[in-house]
Amino acid sequence: MEPPPPQLARQAIHPPEIRLEHAPVALFRLSGEQAEPLNARARKLAAPGNSCDAAALYRQLQEQDGERRWIRFETERGVERALASASSLVIEGRPERLLALLPLESELEAETLRAWQQLVHVLTHEIMNSLTPVASLSRSAAGMLDETAALPDGLRQELELAFAAISRRADSLADFVASYRSLSALPEPAPEIVRIAELFERLQALTAPSWKSRGGQAVFSVEPPTLELKADGGQLEQALINLIKNAYEATAPQSEARLAVSASLARGGRLRLEVSDNGPGVPEDKIEQIFTPFYSTKAKGRGIGLALVRQLVNGNGGTVRYARSVSGGARLILTF
Template sequence: MAFKQFRFNIVLRVLLLTATCLALFITLNSAFTFTPILVAGLIIYQVWSLIRYVDRTNRELAGFLESIRYSEFTRTFQISDSGSSFDELNEAFNDVMKDFQQVRSEREEHFHYLQSIVQDIDVSILAYQRDGTVEMINPAAKKLFQVSNLRNINSLRSLSEKLTSTLLTINPGENKLVKVQDEEDILQLAIFATEFKVKDKVILLSTIKNIQNVLEEQETAAWQKLIRVLTHEIMNSIAPISSLSSTVEGMVKPYASGKKEMQEVDKETIIEIQAALQTINKRSTGLMNFVESYRSLTKIPEPNFAVVKIDELIGNVHTLMKKDVARKNIILVTSVEPDTIEVQIDEQMIEQVLINLIKNSVQALKGRLEAKIQIKSFYNKRGRPTIQVIDNGQGILDDVIDKIFIPFFTTKQSGSGIGLSLSKQIMRLHGGTITAQSKPNEETIFNMTF
């Protein structure tokens, strides 16, 4: 008789086993010899059947756990003839398997997505250990290094010792620029590395991009801008010199050719020649000063780095400039948050940059009511120390703001056009940047980021 309920089945089997045991006891006291052996065999069979019946659930559970262990999520579980008490267990098993299937499917999709990116992206990617053992190299890296496979970073020494050393010694989060001469090709490689741990292995993931074309385009654009400015300044000086020298030559030519006698030179002619020569001298001096200014751009000394508190740096600049600013009815305020910000800089150089920015702000505030200059310092959203010089002056026009850091470019009548260019070079020597943003007649901000 088949019972549908697991509980009843267990109870029935236990009762039958008990009855059989009682029958064995009775037959042992009887005269029959074969009957006790038959009953004992029946008891053994009932115990084995009960254990097997109970263990079926354990086998299902063990199979479930094995499926999880070996990531085999295609199975379904059904403990049949076990009654309603196991329906929830069946359902729970199968729900868990479905959840695992979904998670595995999502992970596989994510893996294939990332794999497609790594394989198709035009940025070279290398994953390797500190000893140089390569874990992964994408097609872009193979193409860049002209290799079909790469087992160890040291194999790149034939291409470039510097590149190999940089890859092996680069620190996580660090950017490096390496120049590689590959036969007739020049590669300018920008390298960025990050680090992660897989089990017991520390893996460096480096991205490598050849930016030679970008650098050449930027260099060409910079030269074009510089040449335009140099041409403008030189032509401004050469044009009047050429014109005046031609005029003077025309005035003295009749006397030099003998058409006129030297005694006929009148005072007015001499005065005109003198004025022309003075103008030529003035423009020549101006041109010499311009060339000297250009030379000063190429002779910036190396910074003498030291750890400096921003609060003290800005305090010194405030003390230096407050009287000059106050005489022009300009309010100068400072703020440093937090006041513990420290940077490694050449204090005198950075002071000079700040003073130059403040002087520019003073000129921009000329004739402005409620004129105000703010010097602020803080950590920006990327955690980098930043100093801002802010004024509410006339501002900088959109078509000019991209040119203000070009050498000799100026919008001021008496400006030399080298102050902001020098400031930018100083910040570059400090590994930082200087940028400007402006809303004309509202606010102008110069950002110094270290």
């Protein structure tokens, strides 16, 4: 009798239960009021260190019907999005509901960043191409006006005001566009060993006095103090400065403004940096947009700061998420 083909032999060694255990999606069995993890990815997703509230996650899963649907849930890294799809079937005469959950936050973030980089690059290039001759012509016209004597004083004054206004707006728009160019022209990271305690000392010396001068407090902590990270030190520092600046502006109305910047090891050995304040926080319906270029919750904001933070952090192999704070205020979590 001939031995079974290699493919059948592998199937005998790896029965369906083992293949299910190592499936590339999180699988759950839905029954009554319960959601039961069926494989390693599902157990990991609901375990401490990932989902902050497994019960809340299970409640969302129970609400799924047969359609694919996006869900959002809290993790130690902040709010994550995943694609959920449920189906009904009969196993050994019993009806079952199975649900597949595929976390896609990191993939969506990477694709979104690439798309925005391309869009910003094209927009800034085209706007500057049109803006440069406008600015040049307005200045040339103003110079020609100075050389023209035969004009009524009233008309001359109106033309001078018009050309000056065009020139000012052109310069202002050029500055505006140049600020967005930074999103599509960041230098490649130059990784080095960054000692987090030393980085925090510099940040504290740079920012704490301004918080103290208005009756506030800025606290920096590292645990353990020997924490290190391989990243571009300048880019990481710039990302944290942007977050601290946002916190400073958000807490301006507070009589006792507080900033807390901490570094620690998360489960799995990941480095976790957290920046939190006691300001008003971000409204629930705006959380998903805060990292989007051009979008700002400030009346006069340009929507660059947080978009730049995410690009700097992602470029150094990390993620940045907004996390809800039980005590109010804003929390942003950087994980590497």
